[in-house]
Every structure is written in structure tokens, then in C-alpha cells.
Amino acid sequence: MRCGDFRESYAEDMSLFESPLPRVLLSGLLLFLLVLPQFATTYWLDVLNRICIAIIGAVGLNVVTGYTGLISLGTAAFLAVGGFATAAMAGKAGLPFVIVIPLSGLLTAMVGLVFGIPSLRLKGLYLAVATLAAHYIVEFTATHWDSMTGGVNGISIPPAQFAGLVLSDDRKMFYLIFPVTVGLLFFTKNLFRTKVGKAFVAIRDQDISAEVMGVNVFRYKLLSFAVSSFIVGVAGSLLAYQARIISPENFPITLAIDYLGMVIIGGLGSILGSIFGAIFITLLPEMLRLGTDALSNQWPALMQLVAPLKAGVFGLVVILFLIFEPDGMAARWNHIKAYWKLYPFSY
Amino acid sequence: MMAGRNLRAVLVAALAALVPALASAQQEIKVGGIFDLTGVTSDVGKPFAQGVQDCVAVTNDAGGINGKKIKLLGADYAYKIDQARALYKKLVNDDKVVMIQGWGTGDTEALKDFVGQDKIPYFSGSFAAPLSDPSKFPYNFYVAPTYSEQLRSWLDWVKQDYAKSGGKGKAKVAFMFGDNAYGKAPIAAGEKYGAEIGVDVVDKAVLPPNFQDATSQLLTMKQKGVEYAYINVTTTGVSLVLRDAKKLGLTVKFGSNPYGFSESLVAVAGPLAEGVTGVVPHVPFGTPVPGMKVLEAAHQKYHPNDKHDAMYVRGWATCLVWTEGLKGAEKAGQLNGPGVKAAVEKLADFSTGGLSQSVTYTPTDHRPTMTTSIYQIQGGKLVKIGDYIMPRTKEWFGL
Numbered sequence: 001m002r003c004g005d006f007r008e009s010y011a012e013d014m015s016l017f018e019s020p021l022p023r024v025l026l027s028g029l030l031l032f033l034l035v036l037p038q039f040a041t042t043y044w045l046d047v048l049n050r051i052c053i054a055i056i057g058a059v060g061l062n063v064v065t066g067y068t069g070l071i072s073l074g075t076a077a078f079l080a081v082g083g084f085a086t087a088a089m090a091g092k093a094g095l096p097f098v099i100v101i102p103l104s105g106l107l108t109a110m111v112g113l114v115f116g117i118p119s120l121r122l123k124g125l126y127l128a129v130a131t132l133a134a135h136y137i138v139e140f141t142a143t144h145w146d147s148m149t150g151g152v153n154g155i156s157i158p159p160a161q162f163a164g165l166v167l168s169d170d171r172k173m174f175y176l177i178f179p180v181t182v183g184l185l186f187f188t189k190n191l192f193r194t195k196v197g198k199a200f201v202a203i204r205d206q207d208i209s210a211e212v213m214g215v216n217v218f219r220y221k222l223l224s225f226a227v228s229s230f231i232v233g234v235a236g237s238l239l240a241y242q243a244r245i246i247s248p249e250n251f252p253i254t255l256a257i258d259y260l261g262m263v264i265i266g267g268l269g270s271i272l273g274s275i276f277g278a279i280f281i282t283l284l285p286e287m288l289r290l291g292t293d294a295l296s297n298q299w300p301a302l303m304q305l306v307a308p309l310k311a312g313v314f315g316l317v318v319i320l321f322l323i324f325e326p327d328g329m330a331a332r333w334n335h336i337k338a339y340w341k342l343y344p345f346s347y
Numbered sequence: 348m349m350a351g352r353n354l355r356a357v358l359v360a361a362l363a364a365l366v367p368a369l370a371s372a373q374q375e376i377k378v379g380g381i382f383d384l385t386g387v388t389s390d391v392g393k394p395f396a397q398g399v400q401d402c403v404a405v406t407n408d409a410g411g412i413n414g415k416k417i418k419l420l421g422a423d424y425a426y427k428i429d430q431a432r433a434l435y436k437k438l439v440n441d442d443k444v445v446m447i448q449g450w451g452t453g454d455t456e457a458l459k460d461f462v463g464q465d466k467i468p469y470f471s472g473s474f475a476a477p478l479s480d481p482s483k484f485p486y487n488f489y490v491a492p493t494y495s496e497q498l499r500s501w502l503d504w505v506k507q508d509y510a511k512s513g514g515k516g517k518a519k520v521a522f523m524f525g526d527n528a529y530g531k532a533p534i535a536a537g538e539k540y541g542a543e544i545g546v547d548v549v550d551k552a553v554l555p556p557n558f559q560d561a562t563s564q565l566l567t568m569k570q571k572g573v574e575y576a577y578i579n580v581t582t583t584g585v586s587l588v589l590r591d592a593k594k595l596g597l598t599v600k601f602g603s604n605p606y607g608f609s610e611s612l613v614a615v616a617g618p619l620a621e622g623v624t625g626v627v628p629h630v631p632f633g634t635p636v637p638g639m640k641v642l643e644a645a646h647q648k649y650h651p652n653d654k655h656d657a658m659y660v661r662g663w664a665t666c667l668v669w670t671e672g673l674k675g676a677e678k679a680g681q682l683n684g685p686g687v688k689a690a691v692e693k694l695a696d697f698s699t700g701g702l703s704q705s706v707t708y709t710p711t712d713h714r715p716t717m718t719t720s721i722y723q724i725q726g727g728k729l730v731k732i733g734d735y736i737m738p739r740t741k742e743w744f745g746l
Binding site for chain 2: 041042043046047050143151152153154156170243244245247248249250285286289292293308311
């Protein structure tokens with residue numbers, strides 16, 4: 001373990017890993033996750049896939065909200081755009097997933113660009129309301145453009161396929177979703193080591209100073225919306241492939257709130273935070289349900305009483321988190337890491 | 348050390364709880380339950396789930412399915428589609444249930460293709476007409492006339508009532524519905540049928556989700572001279588429409604569907620509900636029919652302080668139908684998805700003891716009944732005003 005900061009060059013300062021150990025640990029973790037599906041049941045594979053999709057979505061939202069400081073309530077809408085684009089391209093046109101997924105992302109990025117325009121004049125809560133409008137516009141379109149989206153009844157998506165390879169079950173889907181997740185995480189992590197990423201952060205911290213320093217604020221705000229919506233669109237595309245049927249009811253405004261919850265609980269402006277937040281928000285209802293299931297299967301009469309507890313516990317946990325760890329789970333993780341770094345001389 | 352000992356005590360207790368469950372696993376039939384106990388439709392989802400649970404408990408007490416106990420693995424999905432799907436995967440792949448008691452339009456629509464592939468009979472609380480066509484959805488079932496038949500029957504009542512009250516020309520009707528699969532389900536069928544029988548559908552008003560105010564929709568209806576309106580949302584929404592109609596002084600005669608019209612509407616809307624008509628495929632709790640005695644006994648035994656309504660009866664009646672299917676499948680030695688489906692499709696004129704109309708399923712037609720009962724709220728009570736029987740035609744099949 002290293003107990004100090006020994007960086008001596010700019011290259012070292014920019015490096016992703018401080019020392020070889022995290023690199024080894026991370027590789028080990030990735031390897032473990034790669035073999036995990038061989039031992040997981042369908043239900044847990046489904047949960048795993050949904051966690052991965054949530055991570056992608058949360059990272060996408062974090063780009064615009066955590067790093068650029070623009071609150072967006074449009075995540076569910078962008079997921080829907082990605083999802084319905086996939087339904088059209090994979091279902092109607094029969095294109096393979098290697099084309100469909102990036103195209104869905106690009107299409108969502110274009111929609112994101114349009115809805116990002118108000119950010120020129122609006123900040124904070126006003127922008128949140130503008131993106132809320134975006135949500136309802138997309139929802140209305142999805143509900144009424146029957147020929148493209150199937151309207152309120154929804155639309156089926158064929159299994160993801162490419163050159164004879166058909167990803168028909170959750171296990172196979174995992175080997176598509178997981179690499180995409182890792183790739184996008186790597187991309188986003190690196191994005192914030194570049195000029196573009198630094199410009200995003202500058203805008204978040206103080207947009208006037210950013211402009212004084214020569215950052216074209218409007219251009220980078222739009223770019224942030226585009227990058228964010230691209231990533232969220234990819235998540236939407238994967239979600240469509242995994243769900244196989246989507247309807248406007250899949251993308252309620254509460255979904256956008258869930259994603260905001262992920263980045264806030266996980267940690268605004270942190271890739272690791274997005275991962276933690278996504279895992280937490282996806283797993284919490286599953287854990288609570290498994291708990292209440294165990295209770296209610298033993299005493300069936302209790303089900304009516306126990307089920308509502310789930311919502312209560314969820315709210316309580318979120319509130320406790322905000323009180324005791326307002327900087328998110330990523331900050332807590334860093335505290336723990338710092339503690340062990342200096343162990344046993346933590347004072 | 349203390350922590351260790353506590354942990355051990357918990358583990359022992361958990362094991363002790365598991366052992367009887369394992370021992371009796373041989374004689375159990377696992378049935379999945381996807382319920383909404385906390386989500387947006389929990390006002391009607393909770394009593395429905397309770398009805399199913401009580402019916403299972405009573406069936407088990409009476410010897411189960413030919414000696415085998417039903418194990419209902421029920422859980423709440425909070426009307427969230429991704430959770431319904433996860434729950435479905437768990438029930439089918441991990442728990443290996445033979446069939447599922449589902450709930451609303453959201454989960455039923457999202458799972459309709461999967462239940463066909465996995466061959467899992469799925470009983471829903473959604474009565475959407477397309478689900479009654481087994482050539483498209485062979486494993487979907489429900490115990491009520493389709494939403495479309497319900498609206499057609501109500502339009503028949505409108506025509507009669509209009510003639511009786513001395514109306515000239517065609518009755519002017521409006522449909523009020525939410526912009527979702529459940530809300531829109533019968534609208535096209537209703538418009539078509541209205542044109543056929545000479546009832547004028549002059550307005551279609553969309554009610555937003557969780558609306559608090561229907562004034563603008565009602566003002567439009569007032570301008571168009573609407574005389575009858577069918578409110579195709581759940582109880583809370585119906586009572587809001589009634590409130591605003593009263594405020595605006597409208598004299599429209601309102602009607603509603605099985606999820607908007609029950610004893611709860613009287614409880615919520617009070618005197619505003621007077622005269623409202625509605626489709627009641629499952630009788631109000633306490634109706635003196637032979638099948639009600641068991642429900643009243645269960646009510647006394649399990650929760651004498653609870654209030655029950657037609658939703659509770661609905662859950663119970665649906666459960667009665669599939670337990671009969673399970674019995675048939677067990678007898679045939681085919682306790683699996685296709686076996687249960689085949690057994691349910693053999694049910695001909697099966698009586699639920701008056702809790703609902705008798706039901707009939709065939710391998711080519713899953714429309715359970717063509718008879719729709721219309722009730723009216725008179726003096727704070729649900730009073731039956733007639734049964735409307737629709738022909739079992741090909742043209743209306745699945746529409």
C-alpha cells in the first residue's frame with residue numbers, strides 16, 4: 001500500500017491508476033464478472049443486466065448533471081428514444097445490433113441536442129423544468145405515433161442478432177451488455193481527462209469564469225447534452241433488446257427521478273458514484289422484495305402488510321444516505337480507501 | 348462474541364422456518380402471483396390480491412387440489428414493468444411455477460409474448476379484448492366479459508334509457524379515458540358499435556395520468572351537448588369527474604367500467620355517485636348468491652374488521668376458475684403449463700357460485716362470457732338493472 005502522493009510527472013498525474021495494484025484488482029473484478037453468468041440463475045442474470053443498463057444510463061446522466069451541472073429530468077425520455085429507435089431499426093428494418101445500438105445512440109444524441117438548446121438561457125431548476133417538458137413531448141409522441149412506436153400497446157423487439165449470432169436469452173445478452181458497459185465507462189472516464197471534459201467541469205463550477213477562460217459555453221453545454229444523450233440512448237437500446245417489449249409505460253417520469261436518485265446517492269460528478277448508485281437503486285427494491293417475499297411466503301397473511309414497507313424502507317434509506325453521506329457513496333468509498341491506505345496510522 | 352451468538356440464533360431460526368417448507372414441498376403446486384400492492388393501481392390491486400390469497404387459503408384448508416396444497420408465491424411489483432418482468436423470470440425460471448395470477452394491463456401486455464413462449468397460463472385482471480384470442484395469445488386468460496363487450500353492453504343500456512326517458516333522435520355520448528393501454532382498450536370498439544346501433548359518440552376526452560381536475564374536458568362536453576358519458580378510469584378518477592361535473596352543473600348520466608365502479612365509488616364520491624351506472628362482472632361483496640357464503644366465512648375467520656368490495660370478489664372468482672383448471676390438470680397427471688391450459692379450456696359453463704357469470708373457454712376462444720351485468724347506484728347501494736348479452740360473433744372476436 002502506498003501512503004502518500006508520489007506523482008512526479010504530468011503523465012503520472014493524468015494516469016487512471018495510481019499504482020499497479022488497482023489495475024490488477026480491476027482486471028480480477030472484470031474477469032470475475034465475465035464468468036459470473038455461468039453460475040447465475042435467469043433471475044439474477046436479469047438483475048445483473050438491468051444493473052449494467054442502469055450504470056450506463058446513470059453515467060450518461062452524470063455527464064450532463066454531475067459534470068456539467070445541468071439538471072436533466074429527460075433521462076426517461078432519452079431512454080425511450082433509444083428504445084423505440086431500436087424497435088424500429090431491429091424490428092421493422094431487421095438490422096443487426098452492431099449497427100442498431102450506435103445508431104440509436106446517435107439518434108438520441110440528436111434529440112438531446114434539440115432539447116439541450118434551452119440550456120443556453122436556462123440554468124438550475126428552470127432547466128430542469130425545460131427538460132421535464134422534453135419528457136412529456138417524447139412521451140406524447142411515443143403514445144400517439146402508433147405506426148412507429150405501437151402506441152399505448154407497445155412494440156415487440158426481436159432478439160439481438162448479428163451475422164447468425166442470436167442473443168436469445170439473458171446469459172447471451174450479458175455478454176453484449178457487459179462489454180458495452182465497460183467500454184462506455186472507459187470512454188467516460190477518459191473523457192474527463194480531455195479538453196472537452198475539463199470544459200464541462202469548468203462550466204459546472206462557474207460558467208462565467210469558464211467563458212472568460214475561452215470555453216464556448218453554449219457549444220460545450222450542447223456537446224454535453226449530446227454526449228449524455230448518446231450514452232443514455234445506448235442504455236435505452238440495450239433496455240429494449242433486453243425487455244423485448246416496450247411501451248410508453250416503460251418510461252414514466254418516475255424512471256427519470258430514479259436515475260437522478262442514482263447519481264445523487266452515488267455521487268455527482270463521479271463515474272464510480274454512478275456505478276454505486278446504479279447498483280444500489282436497482283438492487284434495493286429486489287433485496288427488499290426478496291426479504292418481504294421470504295416473510296410473506298412463510299406467513300401469507302402478512303403480504304398485505306409487508307409489501308408497503310418496501311416503499312417506506314426505500315425512502316428511509318435514501319433520506320439516511322442524504323443525511324449521513326451527502327457527497328454520495330463514492331465519497332464514502334474514498335474515505336474507506338483513505339483509511340486503509342494509511343492503516344494502521346490513520347491519524 | 349455477542350454478535351456471533353446473535354447471528355447464530357438468527358440462522359437457526361431461519362433454518363427452523365425453512366425446514367417445514369422443504370418437507371412439504373413434494374405435495375405442493377406452485378402458483379406465481381404478480382400483484383400491485385403499492386403502485387398506482389393499488390387502490391384496486393390490494394383487495395384483488397387479498398381475494399386471491401383468501402381463496403387459496405380456503406382451498407388449501409378444504410384439501411387443496413386433490414390433496415395437494417397450492418403454494419401461492421405472491422409478490423408486489425408496484426406497477427413497475429421492469430419489476431414485473433424480473434418477478435416473472437424469477438417465478439418461471441427459479442421457482443418453476445405452473446401458472447401465474449397476474450394483474451393489470453402494464454404487466455400483462457409486457458409479458459404476453461413470454462407467457463406464450465414459456466407456456467405459462469397467465470390469468471390477468473386486465474380484460475383487454477385482444478387477449479381473448481388464443482391464436483395470438485394462447486396462454487392468456489381472465490374471468491369477465493372483455494372491456495369491449497362491457498362498453499357495447501353499456502351503450503345498449505344508453506340506447507334503452509334514452510328511449511325510455513323520451514329522448515328524440517340519437518343519444519349523444521362521450522368517452523372519457525386515460526391515454527394508456529387500459530384507458531384506450533375499448534374505445535375503438537365502442538365508437539364502431541355506437542355507429543351500428545345509432546348512438547352518437549360526439550366527444551372523446553383524454554384524461555391525463557393522475558389528473559386532479561377535469562373541468563376543461565367537461566366544458567367541451569357541455570358545449571357538445573353530451574347526455575351520457577363513459578368514464579374509463581379507476582375509482583379515484585371517476586369520483587373527480589363526478590365532482591367537477593357537479594361543480595359545472597352538468598346533467599350528464601355517467602357510467603364506468605369494473606375498475607371505476609364498485610362499492611368504493613360510493614365510499615369515495617358519496618352522494619355524487621347517485622344514479623351512476625357501471626359494469627359489474629363480479630358481484631358486490633355480500634350479494635346473496637350461493638358462492639358468497641365461503642367469502643363471508645373467510646372474512647369472519649381471517650380479517651373480520653376489513654371492508655371488502657367487488658375487487659375482492661373479482662380476485663376470488665378468478666382464483667376459483669384456475670383452481671378448477673389445476674384440479675383438471677392434476678387429475679390428468681399434467682400439472683404443467685400446457686396441462687393447466689388444456690384443463691381450463693375444457694371448462695364449459697363453469698359456475699363460480701354466482702360471484703361472476705358462468706365461464707366457458709375453448710382452445711379457439713378465450714372469451715369467458717358474453718353476458719355483462721350493469722348496475723346503478725341507488726340510495727348508496729349497487730342495484731342491478733340488467734344483464735346484456737352480446738352475440739359471440741366472429742367480427743368482434745379479439746376487438
